[in-house]
Amino acid sequence: MSGAPAVILFAHGARDPRWAEPVLALAQRLRQALPEAFVQPAFLEFLAPSLSEAVDAALARGHRRVTLIPVFIAVGGHLREDLPRLLAPLRAAYPDVSFEVLPALGESERVREAMAATVLEWIGAGE
Template sequence: MNHGLILFGHGSRDPEWARPLREVAAQVAAGDGAPQVELAFLEFLEPTLEQACDRLAAAGVTRIAVLPMFIAQSGHVRRDLPAQLDAARARHPSLRIDLATAVGEDPRVQAVMAEVARAALAG
């Protein structure tokens, strides 16, 4: 099974806003056996989720995990993203598209954020 990963961010009018997401995508895509990685954005930036799914499908991916790069399960993640996922699934019925929990909900991410917060006091 050929896997793909979409890192899904909110987006911004400032393209530089996406730099950290591009860096995460590059780290995930590095190395042997790495999944194909795409970024996708809710608004202001491209590619959209639809475009990212189209790219992965064209590359032969059969399963996609969509990881919301949000601090929490916000309204966008609970409302807007599921509607976009439904549209992507209808457009690509042979693809398995799974939605992961928002990255900020992961205790490992929370631990790193706490470490960075403590470092801000020291620095």
């Protein structure tokens, strides 16, 4: 299993657990597309699992390659400061594990196009 990726969807979190529904739906879609991968949301605050709990779960399943996907529209303090602060002790504790942090989802042109298309559809301008 160590060759298969562990994909962690890192999101902010909220007190209302319903907030996580889009993140959980994204995780489910990725699990269907990547059946050999471990796909797990992780939350900065309020919701479980935390980033360290998600990494521990991936490592317990034998994964040694962790890809973090920030489920954020843009890069701000949470991705510039909080994520590196949370990731540093994990990298130190698991030097044999490869941690890759991808750009925030909102930085993808495809994601921006999808958001714009959705807004245009919602306001009736995409017809």
